[in-house]
Amino acid sequence: EVQLVESGGGLVHPGGSLRLSCAASGFTFSTYAMSWVRQAPGKGLDWVSAIKGSGVSTYYAASVKGRFTISRDNSNNTLFLQMDSLRAEDTAVYYCAKGQAGAPSFGYWGQGTLVTVSS
Amino acid sequence: QSALTQPASVSGSPGQSITISCTGTSSDVGGYKYVSWYQQHPGKAPKLIIYDVSNRPSGVSNRFSGSKSGNTASLTISGLQAEDEADYYCSSYTSSIWVFGGGTKLTVL
Numbered sequence: 305e306v307q308l309v310e311s312g313g314g315l316v317h318p319g320g321s322l323r324l325s326c327a328a329s330g331f332t333f334s335t336y337a338m339s340w341v342r343q344a345p346g347k348g349l350d351w352v353s354a355i356k357g358s359g360v361s362t363y364y365a366a367s368v369k370g371r372f373t374i375s376r377d378n379s380n381n382t383l384f385l386q387m388d389s390l391r392a393e394d395t396a397v398y399y400c401a402k403g404q405a406g407a408p409s410f411g412y413w414g415q416g417t418l419v420t421v422s423s
Numbered sequence: 424q425s426a427l428t429q430p431a432s433v434s435g436s437p438g439q440s441i442t443i444s445c446t447g448t449s450s451d452v453g454g455y456k457y458v459s460w461y462q463q464h465p466g467k468a469p470k471l472i473i474y475d476v477s478n479r480p481s482g483v484s485n486r487f488s489g490s491k492s493g494n495t496a497s498l499t500i501s502g503l504q505a506e507d508e509a510d511y512y513c514s515s516y517t518s519s520i521w522v523f524g525g526g527t528k529l530t531v532l
Binding site for chain 1: 426457459461463468469470471474475478480512514516519520521522523524525526
C-alpha cells in the first residue's frame with residue numbers, strides 16, 4: 305500500500321526558513337517523479353515543485369523559484385522541500401504527491417502538513 | 424501560467440448527471456492530452472479520479488468520465504450519489520509545469 309507522510313510544518317516568521325519532509329513507502333520510490341502541491345486556507349490547489357525519480361531534474365512554479373528547493377534521498381525513500389525567504393502568501397497545507405508511471409498526474413497524496421507564515 | 428477556469432459551484436439531485444467544465448488555452452488544455460481531475464472531500468487530501476483526459480485509475484467508479492473539446496475539458500458524474508459531494512479540481516500539464524483550476528464545489532441536493 306502506498307503511503308506518503310509529510311512532516312516539518314509549523315509557524316515561521318516572514319523571511320524565515322522551513323524544511324518539509326515526506327516519507328514514502330509501498331512502492332519503488334526511486335522510479336517515480338514526486339511533487340509538492342499546496343493549498344492555502346479555503347483556497348484551491350497550487351502546484352509548487354516536482355522532481356524526477358533520479359533527482360537530476362527539478363521544476364518549480366514561478367511563485368517559488370529561487371526561494372524553494374526540492375530534493376530527494378532515494379536511499380531513505382524521502383522527499384524534501386527546503387523553503388527559504390518565506391512570505392505570508394506561502395501559508396498553506398503542503399501535500400506530497402506521487403507521480404504516475406507514464407502519465408503526468410498525481411496518483412497518490414499524503415495527508416499534508418500546515419505551514420503558517422506570520423509575525 | 425494562468426489558472427484554468429472552472430465554475431465555482433454545480434449541483435444536482437441523486438441519480439442525475441452533472442458536468443463540470445475546465446477551460447484553458449491552446450497552450451495547455453487544448454494542446455495536450457494531459458488533463459487530470461481530482462476529488463477532495465472537506466479536510467481530506469485530493470484523490471485522482473481521471474488522468475490523460477479520460478482514463479480512470481483502478482478502483483475509481485465508472486460513474487466518473489472525462490472528455491475534451493478544443494480548449495475545454497469536462498468531467499461528468501452520472502448517477503449522482505451523496506458521497507460525490509466534494510470539491511473537484513482539473514489540472515493540465517505542459518512543459519514540466521502543472522496548473523490547476525480554481526475548483527468546483529459539487530452539492531448533491
